[in-house]
Amino acid sequence: PALPISAGCRYKAFLCDPAGSSVAVLPLEESGRCEQFPLVHAHAGQTTDLAFSPFADDLFATGGDDGSIKFWRIPDGGLTQNLSNSILDLTGHQKKIESIAFHSTANQVLASSSGSTVKIWDVEEGCEKISLDGHKDTVFSVSWRGDGMQLASTGKDKIIRIFDPRSAATCSAETNGHGGAKESKVLWLGDSDYLVTTGFSKTRDRQFGIWDCRKMEKSLTMQSVGASTGLLIPLYDEDTKMLFLAGKADSSIRYLDLTDVGSSPHYVEGQLFRGEETKGVAIVPKRALFVMGCEVVRLLQLTQHSIVPISYQVPRKSYREFHSDLFPDTSSGEPALAAAEWFSGENKQVTKATLDPAKTSKEAEIPKAKPSKPEPMPKKAVSPPEKESARAPAPPPPVTEPSPAPSKPFAGVRVSKFRHTVSVVMHPSTHIDGLRGLALNVPSDSNGIQANSERVAFPLAGSGGRIAVLDLDKPGRLPSHIPFVENSVPVLDFAMNPFDNCVIAVAGDDAKIKLFRVPRGGLTEVVDTPEIVLRGHYDKVNLVQFHPTAQNVLVTAAYDFTVKIWDLSSGGEEKITLEGHSDEIFAFAWSLDGSKLATVSRDKTIRIYDPRKSTTPIREGAGPTGSRGARIAWVSDTVLFVSGFDKQSLRQLILYNAEDLSADPIALLPVDSSPAILVPFFDLDTMVVHLAGKGETNIKAFEILPDKSPHFLEVAPFTTTSPQQAVAFLPKTVCDVRQVEYARALRLTKASVEPIQFRVPRAKPQYFQDDIFPETRIVWEPVLSAQEWLQGSNGQVRRLDLRPEGMKLLSKAPKEAPAAKKFGPASDSARFKSNKEKKDELVAAVATKLEEQNAPLPQDEMEGVDDDEWDD
8 A cells, every 4th residue: 555644734744664653744844855853653553544634734643553543733843852642542443444534524523444344533522423334344445525424435345335424324325336356545526526436447457437426326437547556546626626646656646637527528637747656645735835836736745765745836927916716715724513513413614715815814824835856755764762761851841930038048959869760671682572463452451461570471362362471581582373371252451460470360351250370381382271260240350450468369340330359269259349339440459558449430539448347438539530541559558649631631640648538639740641541560669650651652750759749759761762562560579789770671562572671870889779779578478368368367568688698788888088179279360361361362362363464475585587587
């Protein structure tokens, strides 16, 4: 297929690499050589389509082979750095996105095709509104009619269909299209009754056809355009009735005049443009053209190394005046309807606006540029991945405050001792490479990966609910087929037993929880027989977690809005059922001593349970106001940490007083705008929380100070260029304390598992940094049995000293005398000169230079030759 490229009134966007996901966004008028430019890291896999909104110059959407549609907002002034956080994700499709199309009259309405489904989305609400049925195979292309009332589609089943989406989910008209099974495209010719399709015949000849939607039995015309393999891309300008056909790998672009499309001949072929080989092509909106130069159409041709603007101009004797006969009123760029109005059945046309610069201020708002030379694009614009991230976070913007009184001393800003953390991807010899078939559509309630000191587990794509379990001591390239744990139904969540590295609990959409045992030496064959099957929920189980201190205690949550606690030592007996939730449970977390359980749910409420005393909450209060998901964790016995969203879908971090949830939060920190939930990984030893989001290229970090203000101290983040699918942190014992490594994580990408070290640079690394490494909690050994915990006991978690034998403590290191100053005090005033002395020296130096220039030249001082000597 052709490479995606699209143009708005201010920007142009295009895919940089045929096999990649990164999209480049440049100002529309920018030209010349670009050595490197910021990128939008759109999807985990390949970006398959992109389109600018017709009503917002800084908004565009991308579709990927991961089945998601993402929306991106270009900052004011354009991109200055790589962008990986989209403002909205739509994830209803199961297969790769074939095409996306913004509605022609209604704002925030989008149509998309994937597999044999076509969906219409309310972007403002972020949800699917309509699903169109009837397609028997992959839908290649969709197109809106200019008045926004109908939608056309064409697909692999060789049928052209027309839908009235708000009236019926099935098509109102259909007909046989192109006879070939290869890709095809459909494009509605404005708000007329005609549409054009491109495809292949049974003999693999390229074709384009023109159809009347009122008489779909037969095409008005069907023309063959040679036997090339590149699909013809149709582009249409409604104002001039010009149709352009550009084929991938073609060096020419055809132009057809469709002024009299309803009568025969239905088109008049115009002059053929010949240039470089086409990789993709887009048409520039009318409002961005150079109208005073009589430019009626501009195309952007994406070639191997450049973007070539192709201008179609009408020659005129004078270009001083606006030629209204060439530029009728065109679309104003303002939506006629809101999404809710269109879905409710309203119809309205987009208002028209003049392009005359003397009558509108749009000319000053939209940059205009004459077509210039081809814009070279580098062969490889993606920067190499960064192997190390040690940059300190950017300082906060200055805040204007009243000046303090002169007598008040300066109050320093509190900073984290982890602010200069160095995060390093470990050597490739420690990576697990060659992953195939990774499941990309993991539910957002699941972390998507689990790990302990010996193994890592993550879901695989395919039927039967597959989970790969790999040994960390066997890095390297994986074979093409690896054994896995098979759950028999899709996996919604899973957890590894912290006290038994061979046991994994899996929650599925059959309302069951299954516990599997992995052989001590690792998987050698598919394991599909569980040791224990837990039954008790009445709907899909979306959360599963082991107790942090008691052995054989498991907690689960399901879409029946209940939380159940199980005793695995008795064969999987349900012991406690917690009630009180009125909507989906997003996450839960055990307190540090395992006595209480906190939950956060879609009903925007935080609840705390004492499960052994009451099945109803002992405390509850308002949680995050957004409904896109959340995570919860205990910072201490009295403080809760929540990662969630606000009403505007902005991500935020919140600290709550667990003793009084009805009170205002202790602290609230807005983070950024992104649809991915920030999954927290809290380290009680350092009070540092790391936050990772699916599809992002960084891991954020903050030091938490529950009892001091400010409560959030920013720590240098880990950054890279490739997006992550999930992140898991390993036990403290795997860290190399000699390198001051305080945390280690496993980063799951689409093709590998990469270990990451988090280190703190210190001046005396030869000493054990006891301020960073207090005695750590032994979380891999239980302190209670299930029966003891159920009877009311609370054990004390044991601790371990991480100091290697023979390593001295930093706190007991001898104090060094302060180093001597390199420069002594400025006691010799003779070394310093006043401004007057400096000025006099400068004037003297200039005068000396002028005297040298006025001196006689060497040849002026030489003796001349007498006149009579020339006669010899």
